[in-house]
Amino acid sequence: MSLSMDKLSVLYHDGLHSIQALDEVSIELKPGACLALIGESGSGKTTLGHACLGLLPQNASVEGRISLNGQQIDYSDETSLNQLRWNRLAMVFQNGAANFNPVYRIINQVAEPLIQRADIGQAEAMLIAAQALSELGLNHDECNRFPHQLSGGQIQRALLAMALILDPEVLILDEPTSGLDAVTKTIVADVIQKARSGNKTVLLITHDLEFAVHNSDTITMLYLGQIMETLPAEDLLTSPLHPFTLALSRSYPAMSTARDLGGIRGDAFYRTVHQHGRQEGEAYRHSHIQSPGSGHESSHAPPTGCLFQNRCTQALDRCRTEPVALELIGDHQVRCLRHGIVSILDLKQVEKSYGDVVALRPTDLTIKAGEVFSIVGETGSGKTTLAMTAAGAFKPDNGTRVFDGHDMDEWIRRDYKSLARQIGVIYQSPAESISHRFTVLEAVAEPLKIHGLCRNSEERLERVIRVLAHVHLSTDKAFLGRYPHELNMGALQRVSMARALILNPSLLIADEPTSSLDPSVQAKVLKLLLDLQIELGLSMLFVTHDIGLARKISDRLGVMLQGRLIEFGPASLVIDKPLHPYTRLLIDSVSGLSRKSFNSGSSRVEPGGCPFEHRCTRAKDVCKKKNPQMLERDHRSVACHFPWDRPR
Amino acid sequence: MTDSATHSAPRRLGLIITFGLAALAMIYLSYSLPRLLPGDFVTAMYSSSHVTLTAEQEAELRAYYTEEPGFGRYLVKLASLDWGYSYAFLTPVSALFFGALPWTLLLLGTAHVISMFVGFVTGVEAAWRRDSHLERSMVGGMTVLEGVPEISTGVILLVVFALHLGWFPAAGAETAYAEVSLLARLADVGHHLALPLATLVLAYFPGNFLLTRNSMVMVIKQSYITTARAKGLPARRIRYAHAARNALLPLVTRFGLRLAFMITGALVVERIHSYPGLGTLLYNAIQARDLPVIQAVVLASSLMVLTIILGLEMIYRIIDPRIEHAH
Structure with a gap:
């Protein structure tokens, strides 16, 4: 039996305020299918389930239609509705007992x-x-x-x-797994499986992302009552297109993700609709989003634009004002003005040599908005060169660089400073990157001076204090007047973080920011950096030689060898199931496993061949002659003629 | 459910022992407390009469009527169901007591059953129609009515319907010395009962209504009511089998406690309408310092309180299974 919702909107009235719980939600469920509805609490998931059974409270007004087998359900007719309930539509409610x-x-x-x-x-x-x-x-x-x-x-x-x-023909499950252990969850999964094979329709309302991936075929992401993305279930954790989907999947403790839990920046809001005066009609209505409990004082910014924009990592000014509809991108339906997650940085075939030393071979690098991309590799593999090329500090010999949709080289020629404001850099050694003649205040305020911002010294001080508070540093006068040699390494690195952040960049490039720190200070600094990355919605390029560290912080990870990225993709996949022999070598070295399967040898490069050929036990003739092209495999890219097909 | 069975047997025993001890304390109080009343039977009896006693006679009488039987003898007499003779009426106390009891039971029992039933049903239906005009005006009206004491409703009803309109008798429980058929007698009893009954129903019913309505309003918000609606059950089944069933507990408590305080509850109304129940008996006995009667009524009413509370304990477990397993 098929269940469909057509432009379903639900408003809860409460005096002059109304809460918009659902906003023109259209969903189509085919017999034998299971659709998972995912969203934060307050996104309208349960309202949707209750609406199907006609269980909404009296202060709810419903627009749009719900149809069963193509026949619209008449919710005003209690008798026929009662015939439908449980006989054809049944629901498992949340909150158990x-x-x-x-x-x-x-x-x-x-x-x-x-x-x-x-x-x-x-x-x-x-x-x-x-x-x-x-x-x-x-x-x-x-x-x-x-x-x-x-x-x-x-x-x-x-x-x-x-x-x-x-x-019943249609089964609605509202958070059936919350509070259940993994073993009991399998019973719920079995019930869903059995219902689907019995050609029933299943609507699974959940915030258990992994359960949804394994038990449904389509997933619909709901945010403040609007569908943000509808996507095939298997894409949820690997290739979401909407920033909200990515942010939510990053907040979920999936077994397959290695990165620490991220969360979504900012807070969830209510969507209220004001009715000024008692008159009916659009002219007197305007809606806005407000944080819970803020009452009347919230801003009256009309959310004609995207509802997620205040928490989005790639919001533009026009996201706030321009209405945005669902559009079809591949097999996803996405509600985003920018057509899904954009790349903030796109390097294509960049090359760089220092005299006859080749530091970068033609390499691509893409950083998506809001993600942390780590580059891992051994010393001299070209990590720093790539990072500095990405930062706009080095000019590549060849290749194109695109930042936020604009050609970077042209941008640099035209107005380097405005590009530099967009990119913050944290350098490898904090002691060397901060002039020892500068006090903390001077060092942190320097970018403001260079860019001619905040000419008023009080305003500047205020801004410095704000950014120092962001990185959890003291903001008193004594501290502001300290010199670098008076600070310990941890504090110094935070000062350089503050300096990188003071211009509100959208991309942060961190080159081995913690290599000079001891583990406990490193842990603190990294935690702080990641919190800031989430809260400020930054995209980040993180360069490190420590693959264990990269695993903990990155969404995607790239491995560099001899000036080239030889494998990159979702961090968990690259580390759990490496495809390139060199990646495997790196991981095995860290975990102290035997390296017998690899030949030791110098890192000399045969021109034209694979850079790993002489150390690789799987190398064949072709590896000597031809540098492998990037292959797309298993959600990632790998440059190898013979990638591991069946990972360990 | 073997575990709950093994748990509850000693718990029930403990309950009975507790109540037994409480009953013993009550018996002692019923013996000692009335003796603390200022004045005595002799003063009460002869101060207003035409008979003038000599000092000697008075001393003799007083010695007779204030003789201390001792608590031990009191207990023995109680156990042998000998309640003694009334000083004032010169009849066995038990005859007086059991003569008055049926009238009180008739008046109070009927009043409680009617007010509970009507209050419950109207409360359930009002809560179901929450925020309607009907519900709002009912809640308002009942709150006002709840605030009016039975003494004033009683007097108003008496003045209007008995004295002014003359529709109902102003006193008594039946017409004296009338030799009529059973049916006519029943009608006569009903006729006499109407005004005191109306007074009590008006006094008790608003409270029952408000209590039911309030607990229903809370119950209706519960998830299991939504579940019941989703199951497509008939509205009346949801209202009564699911919602009202859970709203019953506070009302049962109230019903029990009201029943327990039947005698004191009846005192005012029985006096106003001169109804020959236990309340009137107690009132007269106190006026005459008729110690044996006071003792009997006090004891009977306190034991009734205990019994009913014990009964409630048992009923709770049936109404709400969670109580059985609460620790």
């Missing part, structure tokens, strides 16, 4: 629809209910308990049994 009446035994509540709706006698209904419950693993004794006597997992099974008791 609260959904059972505390004064009746579980089995009575499971049998109740049979008795009341299907006209089955008491005794027979109890038998059927017991059978249904035992199929989900509740024994006779447990069936006869009261709701408060069951564990969370048992309650969830009972809820599932109760929803399935009349064999």
Whole structure:
């Protein structure tokens, strides 16, 4: 049976304020399909489920249509609606035990629809209910308990049994796995699987991203009542297109991600619609988003533009004002003015030599907005050269550089300073990168001076203090007057972070920012850096030789060898299932595994051949003669003639 | 559920022991407290009469009526169901007590059952129609009515319907010395009952309404009501089997406590309407310092409180299974 929603909007009225819970949501569910609805709390997921069953409270007004098998459901007709409920549309509600009446035994509540709706006698209904419950693993004794006597997992099974008791055509599951352990989750997964093979339609409302990926075929991302992206389930964790999808997947503790939890910058908001005066009509209505509890004082910025823009990592000015509709990009539906996640930096075939020393061979590098990209490689592999080329500090001999959609070389020629404001750099050695004649205040304020900003010294001081507070440094007069040699390494590196951030860059390039720090200081500085990356919505290029460190901080990771990126892709994939033999060597070296399978040797390069050829045990003749091209495989790029097909 | 069975047996025993001790304390209080009343039977009886006692007679009488039987003898007499003779009426106390009890039971029992039933149903229905004009005006009206004490409703009803309009008798429980058929007698009793009953129903019903309505409003918000709606159950089943069933507990508590304080509750109304129940009996006995009667009424009412509370304990477990497993 198919369930479809057509431009479904739900408003909750509360005096003159109304909360927009759903905004023109259109969803189509085919028989045997499972659609997962994902979003933060307050995004309208549960409202949508309740709307399907006509369970919204009286202060809700609904627009749009919900159809079952192409036939629109009439929610004003309580009698026919009651015929539909549970018989054809059933729901597993969230919050477990609260959904059972505390004064009746579980089995009575499971049998109740049979008795009341299907006209089955008491005794027979109890038998059927017991059978249904035992199929989900509740024994006779447990069936006869009261709701408060069951564990969370048992309650969830009972809820599932109760929803399935009349064999409905559409099953709506609202957070069926929250609070459940991984093993009990498999029972829910089995129920979904069985329902789908029985040609039922399943709507899975969840914030359990991995569960959604494994149990649904399509995923719809909901944000403040709007669909932000609809995508095939398997793309959720690997190749989302909307910044919200990326940010949410980064907040989820998936087994497959190595990076520390990120979260989404800023706070979720309510969407309220004001009704000025009692008159009906659009002229008197305007809506805005406000943070919970802020009451009337919130800004009256009309959200004609994107709802996510205040938390987005790639928002432009026009994102705030221009309305944006869903568009089809590949097999994703995306609501983004910028057509999905953009690349903030795009280097194509850049090359660089210092005299006859070749530092960079033709290499591509793309950094997406809001991500942390790490470059890992051994000393002399060209990491710093690549980073400085990306920063605009070095001019490549060949190749093109595009920053935020504009040609970088032309930009540099025309107005280097305005480009430099966009890119902050943290250098390898903080002690050397800060002049020892500058106080902290002077060092941090220098970029402002150079760019001619904040000519008023009080204003400048205020800005310095703000950025120092960002990096958790003291902001008192004594500290501002300190000289670099008076500070420890950790504080010094934070000063250089503050200096890099003071111009509000959109891209931060950090070249081995923690290599001179001891582990405890390194941990603190890195945590801070990542927090700032999230909160300020920065994109980051992180250069390090430490692959263990890169694993903890990066969304994507690239491995460099002999002036070329030889493998890059999602950090977890590159590290868990390396495709390039050199990547494997790197990882094995870190984990102290045997390196027997690799020949030791100098890092000399045969012109024209693969740079790893002489150390590689898998090398064939072709590796000597031909430098491998980049292959796209398993969500990443690898430059190898014989990549590991079946990773370890 | 073997675990709960093994748990509850000693708990029930403990409960009974507790109540037994409480009953013993009550018996002692019913013995000692009435003795603390200022004045005595002799003063009360003869101060207003035409008989003038000599000092000697008075001393003799006083010695007789204030004789201390001792708590031990009191207990023995209680156990042998000998409640003694009333000083004032010169009849066995038990005869007086059991003569008045049926009237009180009839008046108070009917009043409680009616006010509970009507209050419950109107409360449930009002809560279901929350925020409608009907519900709002009902809540307002009932709040006002709840604030009016039964003493004033009683007097107003008496003045209007008995004295002014003359529709109902102003006193008594039945017409004295009337030799009529059973049916006519029932009608006569009903006729006498109407005004005191109306007074009590008006006094008790608003509270029951408000209590039910409030707990229903809370229950209706619960998730399991949404579940019941989603299951497509008939509206009346959702309202009563699911919602009202859970809103019942506070009302049962109130019902029980009201029943327990039946005698004191009846005192005012029985006095106003001169209804020959336990309240009137107690009132007269206190006026006459008729110690044996006071003792009997006080004891009976306190034991009734205990019994009903014990009964409530048992009923709670049936109404709300969570209580059985609460620790």
